[in-house]
Amino acid sequence: MRGGSLSSLAQANTLASSSKPKKGNKRARIASSAASTSDAPKAKKDRLTAESLQWRTLNPASFSGFDDGGGMMMLEELDDVGVEWETAEGGMKVARFVAAEGKKGKGKAKAVEPAVVDEEEVWGGIPDDAVPEADEAEGSGSEDGADLPEFSRVEKEDLDEEDEEETEAAEPFDDALLPAWSEISLHPRIKRALLALGFVSPTGIQGRALPSGLSGRDVVGVAETGSGKTLAYSLPILSHLLLSPTPSKSTRRPLSALIVCPTRELALQVVDHLQKVVAHLMDDEERAQAKKHNKPPRVSIGSVIGGLSAHKQKRIVDRGADILVATPGRLWDLIKSDEDLATGVRTLKFLIIDEADRMIENGHFAELENIVRLTQRQGASTAGPDDDDPVFAAANSDSAPESRPREDMQTFVFSATLSKDLQQNLKRKQRKPKNGTKRASALEDLVDRLDFRDANPEVIDLSPEGGVVATLRESMVECVVTDKDLYLYYFLLRYPGRTMVFTGSIDGIRRLIPLFEMLQMPVYPLHSQLQQKQRLKNLDRFKEAKSAVLIATDVASRGLDIPNVDHVVHFNLPRTADAYIHRSGRTARAQNPGFALQIVSAEERGMQRSLMRSLGRTVELPELPIESGFLPKLKERLRVAQAIEKAQHEVKKETHDRNWLKEAAEAMDIDLDDDMLDDGELTFDRPHIRPQHRRKGNRTESVANLKAELKHLMKEPLVARGVSARYPTGGSKVIIDDLVRASGHETLLGAPTAKAWDEPQKKGKKIVSGNKRKRPAATAAAA
Numbered sequence: 063m064r065g066g067s068l069s070s071l072a073q074a075n076t077l078a079s080s081s082k083p084k085k086g087n088k089r090a091r092i093a094s095s096a097a098s099t100s101d102a103p104k105a106k107k108d109r110l111t112a113e114s115l116q117w118r119t120l121n122p123a124s125f126s127g128f129d130d131g132g133g134m135m136m137l138e139e140l141d142d143v144g145v146e147w148e149t150a151e152g153g154m155k156v157a158r159f160v161a162a163e164g165k166k167g168k169g170k171a172k173a174v175e176p177a178v179v180d181e182e183e184v185w186g187g188i189p190d191d192a193v194p195e196a197d198e199a200e201g202s203g204s205e206d207g208a209d210l211p212e213f214s215r216v217e218k219e220d221l222d223e224e225d226e227e228e229t230e231a232a233e234p235f236d237d238a239l240l241p242a243w244s245e246i247s248l249h250p251r252i253k254r255a256l257l258a259l260g261f262v263s264p265t266g267i268q269g270r271a272l273p274s275g276l277s278g279r280d281v282v283g284v285a286e287t288g289s290g291k292t293l294a295y296s297l298p299i300l301s302h303l304l305l306s307p308t309p310s311k312s313t314r315r316p317l318s319a320l321i322v323c324p325t326r327e328l329a330l331q332v333v334d335h336l337q338k339v340v341a342h343l344m345d346d347e348e349r350a351q352a353k354k355h356n357k358p359p360r361v362s363i364g365s366v367i368g369g370l371s372a373h374k375q376k377r378i379v380d381r382g383a384d385i386l387v388a389t390p391g392r393l394w395d396l397i398k399s400d401e402d403l404a405t406g407v408r409t410l411k412f413l414i415i416d417e418a419d420r421m422i423e424n425g426h427f428a429e430l431e432n433i434v435r436l437t438q439r440q441g442a443s444t445a446g447p448d449d450d451d452p453v454f455a456a457a458n459s460d461s462a463p464e465s466r467p468r469e470d471m472q473t474f475v476f477s478a479t480l481s482k483d484l485q486q487n488l489k490r491k492q493r494k495p496k497n498g499t500k501r502a503s504a505l506e507d508l509v510d511r512l513d514f515r516d517a518n519p520e521v522i523d524l525s526p527e528g529g530v531v532a533t534l535r536e537s538m539v540e541c542v543v544t545d546k547d548l549y550l551y552y553f554l555l556r557y558p559g560r561t562m563v564f565t566g567s568i569d570g571i572r573r574l575i576p577l578f579e580m581l582q583m584p585v586y587p588l589h590s591q592l593q594q595k596q597r598l599k600n601l602d603r604f605k606e607a608k609s610a611v612l613i614a615t616d617v618a619s620r621g622l623d624i625p626n627v628d629h630v631v632h633f634n635l636p637r638t639a640d641a642y643i644h645r646s647g648r649t650a651r652a653q654n655p656g657f658a659l660q661i662v663s664a665e666e667r668g669m670q671r672s673l674m675r676s677l678g679r680t681v682e683l684p685e686l687p688i689e690s691g692f693l694p695k696l697k698e699r700l701r702v703a704q705a706i707e708k709a710q711h712e713v714k715k716e717t718h719d720r721n722w723l724k725e726a727a728e729a730m731d732i733d734l735d736d737d738m739l740d741d742g743e744l745t746f747d748r749p750h751i752r753p754q755h756r757r758k759g760n761r762t763e764s765v766a767n768l769k770a771e772l773k774h775l776m777k778e779p780l781v782a783r784g785v786s787a788r789y790p791t792g793g794s795k796v797i798i799d800d801l802v803r804a805s806g807h808e809t810l811l812g813a814p815t816a817k818a819w820d821e822p823q824k825k826g827k828k829i830v831s832g833n834k835r836k837r838p839a840a841t842a843a844a845a
């Protein structure tokens with residue numbers, strides 16, 4: 063969960079009132095100077111306005127990751143200017159640029175805007191690289207220990223120091239700086255972090271859930287996608303940890319909180335989000351002191367997820383963490399072989415189930431159920447299929463009070479979609495089914511396993527009418543199934559930006575990726591059969607690009623908080639209303655506008671209507687306006703790209719078949735010569751290997767021809783009807799002005815540069831049941 067966009071805004075505010083970043087062009091500025099950046103000037107110096115200075119644009123390569131993907135697109139630097147901080151009204155620090163003393167174009171000492179997190183900082187927690195670079199060694203980023211201070215080397219003076227540090231006085235926070243948070247009794251350091259991150263007011267779910275969470279209650283929170291649920295459940299944990307004694311270097315810290323997430327990406331994102339807050343718990347001075355004295359992190363966050371090295375994750379667990387963010391499969395594997403971890407989970411203070419409903423869909427029920435059962439108190443324990451697992455046997459035999467489940471454990475269950483029935487069920491004191499009755503769903507079963515300590519957990523349902531957020535605009539294109547690629551291509555070209563395309567299968571992604579690569583679109587796949595490193599790499603590339611397309615299965619539909627996703631395209635409809643809500647929720651996050659498009663074939667219309675009805679909709683979605691003049695050329699490009707894709711696929715298949723034949727012949731001790739392979743005499747039991755399929759040479763030639771044809775087509779301009787690309791002052795639609803002012807569409811000549819969100823929304827018709835409908839509108843346009 064990257065709070066990037068908002069934190070960038072906070073940075074811009076504190077930087078200089080006169081240097082507001084231009085809309086849509088976020089940039090950070092670094093002033094290089096010999097002068098110090100200390101607080102309030104000692105003697106009044108000449109102030110300079112930001113616009114009067116000579117900023118130099120830096121090469122993006124030199125600051126990649128600076129804003130951690132939070133939308134920073136530009137960085138400028140400047141020499142020989144001082145930065146001084148003044149305290150403005152309300153205590154806000156404001157930077158002023160002043161002429162550097164004794165500097166006339168020489169000298170270079172950098173003063174960096176302070177809201178930027180020191181990447182090497184360790185005191186505030188693990189450095190901000192929890193999402194590992196795919197090329198790095200495996201493991202959960204910095205948690206492999208390489209970047210952390212050496213805790214094992216405990217010297218006498220360190221121990222003495224520890225003794226003095228048992229409690230820590232927190233400087234009170236001036237609530238006037240964040241009035242909207244004043245009612246919520248968070249630790250002052252957390253408020254300081256919220257201020258630094260630019261989170262000036264709690265979101266709806268935070269405002270409702272935090273008071274209960276902070277007062278020790280169990281909470282079930284349901285709120286729209288992108289509404290800040292992560293902090294709603296994690297701030298009580300941080301507050302609790304900050305109120306606990308400072309951790310010692312000499313002892314392994316006990317596990318306080320476990321956050322279980324359904325997908326690996328989501329788990330890493332939760333770590334990232336928490337670290338952003340943790341990094342701001344200290345000011346610069348405190349951080350420097352902590353670093354100097356090699357103090358352990360105040361709050362330590364570890365992650366345990368599948369797909370990355372189990373060995374390294376075990377090391378993280380062995381070292382001890384306050385908060386563990388995990389996917390159920392890997393966590394249960396580790397628990398089985400680690401008694402200390404099992405005890406840690408049994409004695410948790412906080413158990414958080416994020417996106418509980420998805421966990422069930424993922425088939426992680428058994429592992430999750432086992433993990434949850436470990437936290438049950440005696441008497442509350444339910445019998446389970448793995449009762450004879452040594453983990454449970456050890457738990458039952460260990461009667462030491464410190465290894466028993468805590469009476470004050472808090473359980474938080476959060477999701478954007480939890481059925482009303484289930485919420486009612488959660489509210490009931492007696493949640494167990496009557497003898498002999500079975501629960502309707504696995505989720506209800508899971509809920510039965512949760513041993514809420516609270517007789518009446520707080521259930522907060524802020525889910526919006528119709529399922530999706532108010533800042534989302536939805537539209538649809540109806541077409542014949544074979545034209546889906548065409549309308550996707552049209553949409554991606556017509557509305558550049560960050561687009562997530564959801565397909566119904568991995569095969570669908572495998573077909574679309576090479577096709578759109580041939581069409582020179584910046585596409586990246588994301589699905590469960592990709593290696594974890596590749597998944598993270600693709601996600602990072604998508605996040606970094608201004609305009610890119612992530613083609614994904616539902617593995618990316620939940621929880622991912624990618625900054626500024628402009629569009630979500632449902633290339634295949636999701637199977638459930640919940641999946642539609644989560645997929646669409648990747649855009650329009652944190653009150654930002656977003657756009658969701660459904661590309662629906664005639665065969666899918668019935669399903670689409672019932673999907674909309676189950677979301678409580680009574681009118682059809684408006685249809686996306688299509689400028690049909692562009693379609694014939696796009697169709698032609700696609701035809702050739704599809705032919706290349708098919709031919710390449712067959713060449714691959716042929717090679718595979720030939721290898722198979724060779725291996726089979728070898729196994730049977732038959733001598734094969736190349737002629738036999740080429741003229742198709744030998745087919746064994748594989749009648750589909752026909753002689754004509756063996757003409758590899760011909761096929762390679764035809765692939766080359768098709769590629770040449772596509773290359774030619776890709777060079778031809780795409781022009782709207784009535785536009786002459788050759789004579790921009792002629793034709794029925796003159797585009798010379800667009801060309802001169804560079805105001806027209808970059809790729810589609812003659813089209814205005816509209817955003818999908820701004821397209822006129824015709825009111826949809828009333829949803830009728832069944833499949834009675836006229837010929838699809840978009841098909842007519844394409845004809």
Ligand SMILES: Nc1ncnc2c1ncn2[C@@H]1O[C@H](COP(=O)(O)OP(=O)(O)OP(=O)(O)O)[C@@H](O)[C@H]1O
Pocket residue numbers: 063064065066068260261262263264265268285286287288289290291292293477478620621622623647651652
């Ligand atoms: N109080 C706040 N003010 C402004 N932005 C916030 C606040 N709290 C969280 N955010 C930002 O809102 C974005 C969405 O938050 P988060 O990912 O927690 O949403 P979510 O409700 O968990 O979404 P989903 O249901 O899709 O998982 C994040 O980028 C986060 O940094």
